[in-house]
Amino acid sequence: MGFIPPAPVPAPVFVNDEARWAAVLRRDRAADGAFVFAVRTTGVYCRPSCASRHPRRENASFHADGAAAERAGFRPCRRCKPTEMSLAERQTALVVAACRKIETAEEMPSLDELAEAAGLSRFHFHRMFKSVAGVTPKAYADA
Template sequence: MENFSSGVMWQAVVAGDEHYDGRFYYGVTTTKIYCRPSCHSKLPKRENAVYFLSAVEAEKAGYRPCKRCRPEVNGVYSPEEELIEAACRIISLEFDREGLAETLPGRLGSSAFHFQRLFKKAKGETPAEYLRRVRITQATVLLAESMLDNTRIAFAVGFRSLSGFYAAFRRQMACSPRAYRQLCRETEEGME
């Protein structure tokens, strides 16, 4: 295990430097909580910070793990990443629910603004755009594999208007649902 000076460790804590995560931990004497250097919790006073080379060492000294940065979890812990993964799981399972994009942040214990910002940073698109993409992907499956008409497919995948479905489908697939279904049939016939 590396040996850092207390000055180096303090600067890593002040900077929230994730490169030091797992290389040392810091505890706060007033709360008896220990954290990763990258933790976003309130910065303690320097005189209240103590340093440990392992989570086990911190716990033996009577400190308990921070609930925000989860220093007892091996490897990199990213609550933001967990939040986005949970959101994507919910979207993939409940894509057909009305108002899903609006209720998702609250269900995950986040503010709408914070959730929107995190999601866009992680996925490169808003939760509503991601949901729309999942719905269109599901629609392509139904168009290719079922005999449902476009109206039933639009409502089955969560669209509440036919015009919204057609516009989103064209934007994502560069053709109409009817043209997509026709292309699927021609491809299937060509394989026989």
């Protein structure tokens, strides 16, 4: 029975700075992981989806990843935290852990137990599990 996380949708190819800048202006989550952008005036680099105010175009530069931005002298944004896992990655990790718990348990753990292990309310956990796995925890256990 093992849960296989959904395959990530291939990120659009950002072949030039104009395409990258357009992704930044859209705060495109699909661009996260494809590149980071840095702001010369603040010395900070961010994910393309960062909710911070957009910089002027002439102050923005693009880097393949956070390590490249740090080598260029920029520090990570405190708002979008580009050095940490994204929300989607964290949610997938929680669902995978819950699936392992369901698979290894003698009897099906209650929704409250699964939610507590994930550190979420039962309602939030149920909604998140279904959005990531495509089925409810009970349906997963019954499969």
